[in-house]
Amino acid sequence: MARLLCLVILPLISVLPFSYASPLLMLSTGSSLFVEEHKQTFLTSPNADFSCGFYEVGGNAFSFSIWFTNSKNRTVVWSANPKSPVNGHGSKVTLNHEGNLVLADVNGTANWDSKTSSGKGTTAVLLDTGNLVIRDSTGTKLWQSFWAPTDTLLPLQPLTKGTRLVSGYFNLYFDNDNVLRLMYDGPEISSIYWPSPDYSVFDIGRTSYNGSRNAILDTEGHFLSTDKLDIKAADWGAGINRRLTLDYDGNLRMYSLNASDGSWKVSWQAIAKLCDVHGLCGENGICEFLPSFKCSCPPGYEMRDPTNWSRGCRPLFSKNCSKIEEYEFFKLAQTDFYGFDLIINQSISLKECKKTCLDICSCSAVTYKTGSGTCYIKYVLFNGYSSTNFPGDNYIKLPKNMVSKQSDLSCNPTKEIVLGSSSMYGMNDANKNYATYYVFAAVLGALVLIFTGTSWWFLYSKHNIPMSMEAGYRMVTSQFRMFTYRELREATGKFKEEIGRGASGIVYRGVLEDKRVIAVKRLMNISHGEEEFWAEMSIIGRINHMNLVRMWGFCSEGQQKLLVYEYVDNESLDKYLFGDVSAERLLAWSQRFKIALGTARGLAYLHHECLEWVVHCDVKPENILLTRDFEVKIADFGLAKLSKRDSTSLNFTHMRGTMGYMAPEWALNSPINAKVDVYSYGVVLLEIVTGSRISSGIKVDGREVELRDFVQVMKHILATGDVKDVIDTRLNGHFNSEQAKVMVEVAISCLEERNSRPTMDEIAKAFLACDDQDNHPAYSW
Numbered sequence: 007m008a009r010l011l012c013l014v015i016l017p018l019i020s021v022l023p024f025s026y027a028s029p030l031l032m033l034s035t036g037s038s039l040f041v042e043e044h045k046q047t048f049l050t051s052p053n054a055d056f057s058c059g060f061y062e063v064g065g066n067a068f069s070f071s072i073w074f075t076n077s078k079n080r081t082v083v084w085s086a087n088p089k090s091p092v093n094g095h096g097s098k099v100t101l102n103h104e105g106n107l108v109l110a111d112v113n114g115t116a117n118w119d120s121k122t123s124s125g126k127g128t129t130a131v132l133l134d135t136g137n138l139v140i141r142d143s144t145g146t147k148l149w150q151s152f153w154a155p156t157d158t159l160l161p162l163q164p165l166t167k168g169t170r171l172v173s174g175y176f177n178l179y180f181d182n183d184n185v186l187r188l189m190y191d192g193p194e195i196s197s198i199y200w201p202s203p204d205y206s207v208f209d210i211g212r213t214s215y216n217g218s219r220n221a222i223l224d225t226e227g228h229f230l231s232t233d234k235l236d237i238k239a240a241d242w243g244a245g246i247n248r249r250l251t252l253d254y255d256g257n258l259r260m261y262s263l264n265a266s267d268g269s270w271k272v273s274w275q276a277i278a279k280l281c282d283v284h285g286l287c288g289e290n291g292i293c294e295f296l297p298s299f300k301c302s303c304p305p306g307y308e309m310r311d312p313t314n315w316s317r318g319c320r321p322l323f324s325k326n327c328s329k330i331e332e333y334e335f336f337k338l339a340q341t342d343f344y345g346f347d348l349i350i351n352q353s354i355s356l357k358e359c360k361k362t363c364l365d366i367c368s369c370s371a372v373t374y375k376t377g378s379g380t381c382y383i384k385y386v387l388f389n390g391y392s393s394t395n396f397p398g399d400n401y402i403k404l405p406k407n408m409v410s411k412q413s414d415l416s417c418n419p420t421k422e423i424v425l426g427s428s429s430m431y432g433m434n435d436a437n438k439n440y441a442t443y444y445v446f447a448a449v450l451g452a453l454v455l456i457f458t459g460t461s462w463w464f465l466y467s468k469h470n471i472p473m474s475m476e477a478g479y480r481m482v483t484s485q486f487r488m489f490t491y492r493e494l495r496e497a498t499g500k501f502k503e504e505i506g507r508g509a510s511g512i513v514y515r516g517v518l519e520d521k522r523v524i525a526v527k528r529l530m531n532i533s534h535g536e537e538e539f540w541a542e543m544s545i546i547g548r549i550n551h552m553n554l555v556r557m558w559g560f561c562s563e564g565q566q567k568l569l570v571y572e573y574v575d576n577e578s579l580d581k582y583l584f585g586d587v588s589a590e591r592l593l594a595w596s597q598r599f600k601i602a603l604g605t606a607r608g609l610a611y612l613h614h615e616c617l618e619w620v621v622h623c624d625v626k627p628e629n630i631l632l633t634r635d636f637e638v639k640i641a642d643f644g645l646a647k648l649s650k651r652d653s654t655s656l657n658f659t660h661m662r663g664t665m666g667y668m669a670p671e672w673a674l675n676s677p678i679n680a681k682v683d684v685y686s687y688g689v690v691l692l693e694i695v696t697g698s699r700i701s702s703g704i705k706v707d708g709r710e711v712e713l714r715d716f717v718q719v720m721k722h723i724l725a726t727g728d729v730k731d732v733i734d735t736r737l738n739g740h741f742n743s744e745q746a747k748v749m750v751e752v753a754i755s756c757l758e759e760r761n762s763r764p765t766m767d768e769i770a771k772a773f774l775a776c777d778d779q780d781n782h783p784a785y786s787w
């Protein structure tokens with residue numbers, strides 16, 4: 007009955023006398039905020055930036071919180087009771103006569119209180135900074151919300167020895183060694199993931215010497231900590247509302263508020279690839295970055311709780327040492343479970359590595375790196391991570407009968423190319439927003455690198471690179487720098503030796519003072535302002551992958567814009583493929599497969615592992631350079647946004663690329679994404695397989711046909727039998743038919759309608775599955 011009354015009366019209350027908002031500037035002793043009036047009565051800061059009151063966290067569940075008044079979705083920056091909401095009826099916040107601010111639930115229990123007691127004359131006010139302050143009658147500060155952060159730091163709110171940001175199992179805190187860190191602190195394990203545990207504090211430019219332990223975000227977007235962490239928002243400067251939030255996915259991000267539409271933009275983030283956050287997929291789970299992340303369970307394991315990845319996967323067999331069972335290994339290519347190594351052995355064979363694991367009952371898996379013969383014996387499997395760039399494989403220990411049940415990864419691309427993004431974590435939507443913002447983080451990351459010379463770079467690097475490699479690593483990464491025009495003019499002998507020419511500029515060969523051979527690209531038609539140019543450079547400069555031409559620096563002096571690249575010995579792919587290629591120059595099948603795989607890997611890195619927006623836009627054999635060992639080095643990436651043709655729009659509404667390799671959507675004026683590269687790659691792949699210039703017209707039985715019709719022919723050939731008919735006849739039948747079939751299948755799928763095309767990551771995986779060379783080179787970057 008009482009409930010019925012409530013139902014009748016409440017709507018009345020809300021439409022009748024209180025329907026206008028009456029925010030308060032101060033709460034004095036004896037006054038309360040009632041949950042039923044949360045829409046009308048709340049505290050506000052004098053500048054109206056912040057509000058404080060009851061915030062609805064779910065159906066009939068409320069927290070006492072502070073939020074940004076003008077943000078689209080009432081972004082909460084502090085909560086008194088983040089984990090234990092109060093009832094939507096009958097709860098209230100009272101500054102009682104003792105001067106204690108008390109949050110009381112419907113039954114009268116105190117859910118939270120400020121533990122202040124200075125009697126009458128106590129006041130609670132919300133300051134312009136978003137700080138809720140309780141003062142006694144003399145104006146002395148007794149308590150403030152800035153002392154008890156939840157998951158967010160506001161400008162001028164210090165993070166100190168005694169405080170930490172917490173979001174789920176993730177923490178931002180000062181460790182015992184005075185270093186500001188991110189840690190996964192779960193029920194089973196704790197694991198630090200930022201700064202990367204693979205490097206020493208000093209190597210990443212921090213220090214553990216200063217014991218004051220204090221970090222603060224200033225009003226200009228500058229986040230400084232006593233351990234020498236020094237970060238700037240991409241849009242740093244005064245006049246923007248910002249916050250530093252430890253998000254529920256474990257990443258620490260700085261956000262800037264767009265005052266005109268109330269939306270947030272990420273202006274810095276700690277982790278570039280979410281899979282580097284530890285504990286995301288739970289125990290035994292494996293994370294993949296595509297570029298939103300996806301969790302999965304290894305074979306022989308299943309999700310413990312189908313609704314919650316943080317609980318991970320459980321084995322479908324009993325791990326019982328007293329039970330004698332026969333075990334075997336199942337290979338998880340390019341996967342690792344970070345940390346928890348029982349033993350690390352160097353320079354041993356895979357067989358010895360597996361044997362060691364079989365001999366140790368508590369060994370659950372091994373990670374093995376072919377190049378160095380390093381063997382990691384794992385006892386618990388946490389922080390699983392799968393990436394086409396991880397230089398090793400994991401072998402998971404399973405009972406014999408289970409291994410045989412797992413269908414081996416066959417050479418079957420149609421099985422591999424399944425867009426498996428069951429977003430159990432509910433991350434995909436949120437990540438879409440982040441994707442567009444990654445660019446800001448990227449700009450910043452690199453600007454920090456350039457301007458301050460810190461080794462911030464390491465944070466983006468792969469984990470599991472042994473400490474001993476650090477020195478070499480640092481050398482490589484610190485090579486990126488700005489050159490003077492004079493320096494480059496001298497290095498190239500006044501731009502004497504031209505080695506290439508493209509739409510974006512002319513390339514010259516040069517030699518630096520330290521004897522490094524370089525390729526200098528002199529850009530034409532650059533319309534960008536200095537600042538934009540720097541931003542682009544810093545992004546390109548950060549890209550570092552064995553299948554991409556490394557950029558060592560750039561020069562920007564007035565109209566002179568030059569890019570400095572590593573010099574790649576051999577010529578581009580087209581010189582080895584088309585026309586009158588001499589017999590010794592003709593690419594053998596194994597070389598062709600390696601080139602297809604290397605190109606896929608390089609593009610996959612551009613699309614998935616760096617930042618999604620790095621779309622090449624001009625994939626063609628001329629841009630696929632080859633080293634002496636026929637390793638692929640893709641050239642000319644990252645320039646899409648610099649070209650004048652695109653200057654009117656960042657959405658590439660203007661065509662670019664090379665006829666014959668361009669996806670139909672260029673002409674259709676639809677939005678351009680990474681799938682345009684997949685299309686171009688498909689054309690290149692067909693050219694590698696057939697050895698003829700597909701892009702400049704195809705002749706079938708002496709008749710010119712369209713690419714579309716040619717694809718139909720290919721499909722027919724695939725369906726009815728032999729791919730032999732389309733393979734380059736100059737190979738005289740010397741090819742691997744399994745691989746050829748996969749390559750043609752992949753090529754065809756690349757030329758489909760945009761949404762049906764696979765991603766470069768999927769393509770790289772499909773090729774890896776049928777790579778007959780088991781000894782991949784160690785991926786030294």
Ligand SMILES: *[C@@H]1O[C@H](CO)[C@@H](O)[C@H](O)[C@H]1NC(C)=O
Pocket residue numbers: 078079
């Ligand atoms: C933010 O608000 C918009 C509409 O105002 C809504 O569509 C969206 O789902 C909200 N986002 C979140 C994360 O609550």
Ligand SMILES: *[C@@H]1O[C@H](CO)[C@@H](O)[C@H](O)[C@H]1NC(C)=O
Pocket residue numbers: 111113114115
């Ligand atoms: C009051 O309600 C809260 C939450 O509903 C509950 O945890 C607490 O035990 C209750 N207290 C009493 C005295 O009933």
Ligand SMILES: *[C@@H]1O[C@H](CO)[C@@H](O)[C@H](O)[C@H]1NC(C)=O
Pocket residue numbers: 215216217218231232
């Ligand atoms: C620690 O850092 C603070 C703030 O940067 C500085 O004022 C102080 O002098 C430092 N202390 C030491 C011992 O370096």
Ligand SMILES: *[C@@H]1O[C@H](CO)[C@@H](O)[C@H](O)[C@H]1NC(C)=O
Pocket residue numbers: 264265266267
């Ligand atoms: C803020 O939002 C408006 C409207 O969506 C947009 O036009 C403007 O470019 C945004 N400003 C910034 C700095 O992103």
Ligand SMILES: *[C@@H]1O[C@H](CO)[C@@H](O)[C@H](O)[C@H]1NC(C)=O
Pocket residue numbers: 314316317
């Ligand atoms: C997921 O599981 C963890 C650990 O059991 C728990 O703390 C968390 O609340 C769960 N999350 C959801 C959304 O159920």
Ligand SMILES: *[C@@H]1O[C@H](CO)[C@@H](O)[C@H](O)[C@H]1NC(C)=O
Pocket residue numbers: 324326327328329
């Ligand atoms: C392990 O196996 C032995 C023998 O089969 C059994 O007695 C024991 O209870 C098992 N222990 C666990 C933890 O399952």
Ligand SMILES: *[C@@H]1O[C@H](CO)[C@@H](O)[C@H](O)[C@H]1NC(C)=O
Pocket residue numbers: 349350351354358359362
């Ligand atoms: C691996 O290392 C352990 C401990 O360092 C050692 O006892 C063992 O013999 C090594 N195994 C091999 C195969 O070298």
